[in-house]
Amino acid sequence: MELELNTSNENPIYSVTDITRQIKETLERGFPNIMVMGEISNLKLHSSGHMYFTLKDDNAQISAVMWRNRVNQLLFKPVDGMKIIARGNITVYEPRGNYQLDCFQIQPVGLGELQQAFERLKKKLFEEGLFADDHKVPLPEYPMRIGIVTSPTGAAIHDMISVLSRRMPSVEVILVPVKVQGIGAAEEIATAIDMLNEWKQVDVIIVGRGGGSLEDLWAFNEEIVARAIYRSEIPIISAVGHEIDYSISDFVADMRAPTPSAAAELVVKHQNELIELIRNFCYTMISSMENAISSHRQTVESLIQSYSFNRPQDLLRQRSQSIDDLTRRLEQSVNHYLEFTKRSVESLTTRIHALNPRLVLKRGYAIVRQNGSAISSATRLEIKKKAEIEFYDGTAVATIEQKEKKKNV
Template identity: 45%
Template sequence: MTTSLSQQNSRIFTVSALNAEVRLLLENEMGIVWLVGELSNLSMPVSGHWYFTLKDSRAQVKCAMFKGHNRRVNFKPVAGNQVLVKARLSLYEPRGDYQLIVESMQPEGDGRLQQQFEVLKTQLAQEGLFAQSLKQPLPTNPQRVGIITSKSGAALQDILNVLERRDPGLPIVIYPTMVQGEGAAISIAQAIGNANVRNECDVLIVGRGGGALEDLWCFNEEIVARTIASSQIPIISAVGHEVDVTIADFVADMRAPTPSAAAELVSRDQSEQKQKIFHVKSRLQQAIRLYITEQQQTVLQQFRQLEQQHPQRRLMQQAQQVDELSGRLQQSIYKRSQQELRKLTQLSHQLTAASPAYTLPVQQSNMTALAQRLNDAMQQQLKQTQHRFSVAATTLDAVSPLAVLARGFSITTDAKGKPIVSAETLKTGDTIITRLQQGEVVSTVNQTRDAKAQ
């Protein structure tokens, strides 16, 4: 046990796994709870589900009531109402919110009575008082019918009217009793006990007309339920309208939706018996026709199956499949040959386009064009070079010393050929050479004069 607990404690959960475990724990351990509180934050989205909060002065809890359950709520809930709810404890896994899944809702006053109703119903069911095996069959042709209800109520008149119309000769015994208010439950139980003691009726009708839950409450008392369960005479519970359900209905041997319906159950109606026989006959004829139709359909289906399994049919199907496969094969071969033909044509065009006989004239034409362009470019380049040379020669001639000499000027250098630009650089006896446009003059310096002295 220690190792198992240790292994369980060492388990690592994801958040979603933990929420799922907690939800199952809450739902399985707590079961159904009853809760009284004030409605708030009521939301009714288009989905049909209800979401709200139940609170008191110190705490609150979130609730959800799905449309399958809230359709049975017979009042319009409004924020601020005090209500009694029947719910299961749960957890909304995506957010980890603890919540109640509400199965029923009633105003607090009716709700408390309903809670008492559910508690007693559960208790008596567990004791087996509702078991079908304890139900007594109703007599087929009752000789005398007992009625346990108020002698001044409308229910008694309804029962008497139905019995008078359907079976006027049926004897009736009335056991008057209270059917509402304090002491009504004891009065009903005593009337049932009195009818059993006198043992003069084959069946008893116990009931009253419709009313509020409080008005019908005496039929939800434990003493009435146990008295009905112990009755030796079969009892039909006929309390209120069809929508009204009481503990007496569960314990009685038969429940009738109304007192009038209970009277119809115990009365004999000749026309109704004839109508039942007619209906049974019609149903029997219809069943025979249906059986014959079903058998014909079965034979037809089996014949079709046999026909489908016939060797000749199978051979025909297989021959058709062979023809279909043959056609598909021919179509596939044709498509493949067309594809190969297109590829061959494309390769032929590519080969023709790449053939020297096709490309050589094009290349020769391109070479001739390139040669012409080269020759034109060389001529253009030569003309541009000649023009630049002519411009340069003109510019050079304009600045040439020879051109200066031609205008009557001369150039004087020393014996080494260095131009003399100042008399201060000369001394008496130096040899100078004066170059003219034509020829040279060699001189010896006898005297120099400063340009400033002049």
């Protein structure tokens, strides 16, 4: 059995392209500038800058796209799970035959959604210890160079420069220009903080912007900014919005300022205050020097009035007399020692002289030697051998014929 197709004019045959184009025209003409509420899922930010995502509710879903020029104008960062209202047109992507919502504006459903995201991140970072006081460091008392991370065209930078110039004209300001709202703003702020830390040439950093809605300030509630502030080795002041505005950056930073102008006032002392401090130091130094000089002057005056200072000659005479007395005692001791030594020498000389063998020979004694040795006993003489006899005035040689030992010796 064959199926026959009715090709009459009542049932024309369309090509895929033709039918898709007609569907496209029907949908795009039928649903212009509509608003759709749903939850974001499968969000992807393409390298081209275009943003693709799905809007869904409990029963259906629709693809959505937002082109780069519109993404750059967003005041907040869309994330998966965020409930939004998207305004746009229904379009058909012909190559795939898919219909999608071409968004030209999206916004969170009320402030509740952003506030919930704020509270979730706040709780998470608190539990991780990013708000701990023991991690915060004091600001330098007299910074010479201040880094500022903010928009180069906003009122905040002009206010801060005005305050700094008025309070401390000598301070140097290093501006790192960044976006402060919209897609990519948080990444730029975090990168700027990291860059100043790598440079290591500023003493303190101010991160902030002027006031605005919660959506406007959202970049300073991003986790990437909070973590950049936390890892900064340079003290950071967070100055976001007005006094009533609190951001995640305020909780992580080393100090919060209610406004950018207030941050500029906190970071430097007024030059008049510093001048007054220097004056006080000078007064204290001069006073201390005057007191020291006065004390030493009194000491000198006391010395001048003393007996020793007024009677130097008497002191010199007493010292001179003491020296003379010591000299006399020294001379006496030396003379006594010399006299004693002289007598001892004379006594020793007399004794040595008395023991001189020459003097003994002079009294009639003689020294007998035989075989080169002095003979002290007759028994030691050898008969028939020559002996040398030494007298006082000469020597004689004799031959020993006989020897005789005395009795009782």
